[in-house]
Amino acid sequence: MTPPIEGSAAKSIAVGLLFLVLTAGGWLALQHSEAGFGGSVLPGDPGPFYLARICLALIGIAGIVVLLLGVVGAISASSARC
Numbered sequence: 001m002t003p004p005i006e007g008s009a010a011k012s013i014a015v016g017l018l019f020l021v022l023t024a025g026g027w028l029a030l031q032h033s034e035a036g037f038g039g040s041v042l043p044g045d046p047g048p049f050y051l052a053r054i055c056l057a058l059i060g061i062a063g064i065v066v067l068l069l070g071v072v073g074a075i076s077a078s079s080a081r082c
Helices: 009-036 050-081
Strands: none
Touching: 009 050
16 A cells, blocks of 8 residues: 555655644634624524534545555555565
C-alpha cells in the first residue's frame, strides 16, 4: 500500500496532521461564532452553521484517512528494509 502523496510517507503524515490542525482551528472558530449568534432558528431548520459543521467533519475525516495511509506506508517501508 502506497501513501496518496508520491515519494514519501512522511509527507502524507504531515498533510494528515495539517488537515487535523485546520479542522481543530475551524471547529474552535465555529464554536465561537455559534456562541455569538443572536438570530433565531425556525423549527426543523438545521441552522446557519450546519454546512460548516459538515465541511469541517469531512476535512477531519480526510485528515485521519491520509494520516493512517501515511503511517501504514511508513510501517510497510520500514518492514521492507529489514
